[in-house]
Amino acid sequence: MRLDIRIPVxxxxxxxxxxxxxxxxxxxxxLYNRSLNINVNLWWGVVLLVFGxxxxxxxxxxxxxxxxxxxxxxxxARKGASEQQ
Amino acid sequence: MLTAIDWIIMLVYLGFVLGxxxxxxxxxxxxxxxxxxxxSIPAWVCGLAFISANLGxxxxxxxxxxxxxxxxxTSHFYWIGAIPAMVFVGxxxxxxxxxxxxxxxxxxxxxxxxxxxxxxxxxSFATMTVFSSGISMYAMAKLIQTLHVFDGPVQRMHLxxxxxxxxxxxxxAVVVLAYIFLGGLSSAIYNEVLQFFLIVAGFLPLVxxxxxxxxxxxxxxxxxxxxxxxxxxGMTNAHTTRMGVEWFGLAMGLGFVLSFGYWCTDFLVVQRxxxxxSMSAARRTPLIAAFPKMLFPMLVILPxxxxxxxxxxxxxxxxAGKGAAVVAPQGAGLIPVKLDPDTGGxxxxxxxxxxxxYDLAIPNMLLHYFPTGILGLGLTALLASFMSGMAGxxxxxxxxxxxxxxxxxINRKATDQxxxxxxxxxxxxxxxxxxLAAYMANRFNNIMDMLQLVFAFxxxxxxxxxxxxxxxxxxxxxxxxxxxxxxxxxxxxHHGLTxxxxxxxxxxxxxxxxxxxxxxxxxxxxxxxxxxxxxxxFLITILVSLMTRAPEPGKLKxxxxxxxxxxxxxxxxxxxxxxxLALIVLGLVLLLNIIFM
Numbered sequence: 001m002r003l004d005i006r007i008p009v010x011x012x013x014x015x016x017x018x019x020x021x022x023x024x025x026x027x028x029x030x031l032y033n034r035s036l037n038i039n040v041n042l043w044w045g046v047v048l049l050v051f052g053x054x055x056x057x058x059x060x061x062x063x064x065x066x067x068x069x070x071x072x073x074x075x076x077a078r079k080g081a082s083e084q085q
Numbered sequence: 086m087l088t089a090i091d092w093i094i095m096l097v098y099l100g101f102v103l104g105x106x107x108x109x110x111x112x113x114x115x116x117x118x119x120x121x122x123x124x125s126i127p128a129w130v131c132g133l134a135f136i137s138a139n140l141g142x143x144x145x146x147x148x149x150x151x152x153x154x155x156x157x158x159t160s161h162f163y164w165i166g167a168i169p170a171m172v173f174v175g176x177x178x179x180x181x182x183x184x185x186x187x188x189x190x191x192x193x194x195x196x197x198x199x200x201x202x203x204x205x206x207x208x209s210f211a212t213m214t215v216f217s218s219g220i221s222m223y224a225m226a227k228l229i230q231t232l233h234v235f236d237g238p239v240q241r242m243h244l245x246x247x248x249x250x251x252x253x254x255x256x257x258a259v260v261v262l263a264y265i266f267l268g269g270l271s272s273a274i275y276n277e278v279l280q281f282f283l284i285v286a287g288f289l290p291l292v293x294x295x296x297x298x299x300x301x302x303x304x305x306x307x308x309x310x311x312x313x314x315x316x317x318x319g320m321t322n323a324h325t326t327r328m329g330v331e332w333f334g335l336a337m338g339l340g341f342v343l344s345f346g347y348w349c350t351d352f353l354v355v356q357r358x359x360x361x362x363s364m365s366a367a368r369r370t371p372l373i374a375a376f377p378k379m380l381f382p383m384l385v386i387l388p389x390x391x392x393x394x395x396x397x398x399x400x401x402x403x404x405a406g407k408g409a410a411v412v413a414p415q416g417a418g419l420i421p422v423k424l425d426p427d428t429g430g431x432x433x434x435x436x437x438x439x440x441x442x443y444d445l446a447i448p449n450m451l452l453h454y455f456p457t458g459i460l461g462l463g464l465t466a467l468l469a470s471f472m473s474g475m476a477g478x479x480x481x482x483x484x485x486x487x488x489x490x491x492x493x494x495i496n497r498k499a500t501d502q503x504x505x506x507x508x509x510x511x512x513x514x515x516x517x518x519x520x521l522a523a524y525m526a527n528r529f530n531n532i533m534d535m536l537q538l539v540f541a542f543x544x545x546x547x548x549x550x551x552x553x554x555x556x557x558x559x560x561x562x563x564x565x566x567x568x569x570x571x572x573x574x575x576x577x578x579h580h581g582l583t584x585x586x587x588x589x590x591x592x593x594x595x596x597x598x599x600x601x602x603x604x605x606x607x608x609x610x611x612x613x614x615x616x617x618x619x620x621x622x623f624l625i626t627i628l629v630s631l632m633t634r635a636p637e638p639g640k641l642k643x644x645x646x647x648x649x650x651x652x653x654x655x656x657x658x659x660x661x662x663x664x665x666l667a668l669i670v671l672g673l674v675l676l677l678n679i680i681f682m
Contacts, residue, residue, distance in 0.1 A: 003108055005130055005278050012101045012279060016094055023090050023458045031456045035294055041458040044290045
C-alpha cells in the first residue's frame, strides 16, 4: 500500500496536539481543579504534538525513499499481479 | 458540559477517519485488495490492527468494570487469556493460514476438511459478527445516552431526548459504513491503527492523573483490600477469590480453551494477520501485538481500580443524571448504584443487595478528571474503541459472506469485479443487520443474552478441531464435523445442568430442570462449559476420524504440520524471528505475573 499510515497518524496528532496546546495556553486555570491543578491540556497537547511530528517525519521520509528507489519496480510488480488475476 | 473545543477534536478525528477511506478508495481494484488489503500491509501495522480490532466497546468498558469488581486479577484476561494464544497462533498456526493461501478461516476448513465443516463455521461466524457489531453499536448509543454529553445539540435541534440514542446508532453506522465501503480491509486496518494511538492518547493521561491522585500503585494498594491488588491471591480455591475461579479452571477454561479458541480461530483477528505482506510478517503480527497487549491492563483495568478506591461521591455524579433524585443507597468510589430500568430505583439482586453499575467506571473517571479540551480527546478515544470493534466485525462479515457463502453456494462463477461489488454490498447490509440487532438488543435484552449463549456453545469446541486438523494428519472431515456438533451439544448440556450461585434457572443455566452442580460464579460456569465442550469435541473428532477413511496425504500439503516444509527463519535478523520474539513475549508476561502476584 503506498499510503504510509504514519502520515495520517502524524497529521492527526499534530492537529489534535496543536488544538489542545493552544487551548491550554489560553484557558483559565480554574478549569484545572478537577485535574489536580495540572494544565493537562497544555502538557498533553505538547506531548501529542511532538509525537505527531515524529510520526509524520518518519512516514514522510520512508515515503520519499520508496518513491525514489522503488517506484519503477513496484509499478512493474503491480502490473504483473493484475495480469495474473 | 462539552464545549466547542471538545467538538472540534471529535470532528477532526471523524474527518481523518473518512479521509483515510477516501484516500484508499483508488487502490481498491480487485477483490483481494478489498478483502485482504492486497496482502501488502507491514507487520507492525497488522499487529496494531490485530489488537485494535479486539479493543471494542466490551473490552474498554468491560475490562474497567471487571477491574472495579474483581481487581487486578482481571489482568488474567490478558496475561493468561490472550498472550499465550497469540504466541501460539503466530509461531505454529500462521504458516497454515497464510501458507495455504486460504482467504478466510472457513476457507481453510474447507481445504483441510470438507464443505460441511466450512459451512457450519461460515454461517455461525457470519451471524455472530452481525450481532456482535449490533451489540457494540447498542452499547455505544446507550453510553452516549447515559453520559448526557450529546444532549445539548439534540435539544438545540428541537428533537426529543430519545433521539440521542438514534443519533448515536446512526452516526456510528454511517461512519463505519463509509470508510469500509470505500477502502475495505485496508481502510479498516489503517483506522484501527489510528484508533489504537487515540485510545492510548486518551487513556494514558487518565491513568496518570488517577494514580497521582491516589498516591501511585503503593497508594492504591493501601486503599484497597489485598485481593484487589494481587492477581494470584487465593487462587488455590474458587471460594477465596473475587472471581470465584480456582487456578485450574482459570488456566484450562480461560487460558487454554476460550483464549486459544478466540485468538487462534476467530477470523476477525486472524484476518488482520492474513493481510500482512509476507509469511514472516504474518507470523510476527500476533507477536508484535502481544507487546502492547500485555501492557493494556494498565490502561483499561487500572482506571476501574482507581474508580473504586476514590472516596465515594455524592449523588451529584454526572452520570446518575435525572435518576439522582433517589438518595438512599450510595455507590462505591466513582461507581454509582445501578438503576433498575423498570422502577427507576436501585437494582437489587436476589438477596436484596444493591447492585453497582460497574460499566460506568471509565466514563465516570473521564468526567471526574478531565477538563474540557482533553475531555474531548477522552471521549474521542472511547468512540474510536467502539468503532474499531464494530469495523472488525463488519470486515470479517463481508469477507466470509462473499467468499464462503455467496461465492461457494450462491454464485460460483462470477467475475472478480462482481465479488468486489458484492463485498461493498455486504458491507451495506451487514451494517443494516447490525442496526437491526442494536434495536433488538434495546427492546429484548434476553434475546441478546440467549444469542450470545448459543454462540458461546458453537465457539467453545472450535479450537479442538483446529488443533487436531493442523497437527494430526489422520483427522477427517467427518471427524471434524461430528466433533464440532458433539462439542456444541455438550456445551449446551453442561450449561443446562449447572447454575452459578444465586441465579434462577433460565438464561443463566439450569434450564434442563435438573441442576447437578452450582458454581461459585458465572465466570467459573463459563470456563467449565468451555472445558467440557472442548474435551467432547477433541475425543469425538479422534473417535470418528479413526472410524472413517483417512484423507489422502497429497491433498494435505501446506495444511498439516507434518506435511508442510518448515519456514526457514535463520536469515532474518533476530528481532524478526518468530521463535525469539515468542520467548521474549512469554518471559515478559511471566515477569508481569510475578510483579503483580
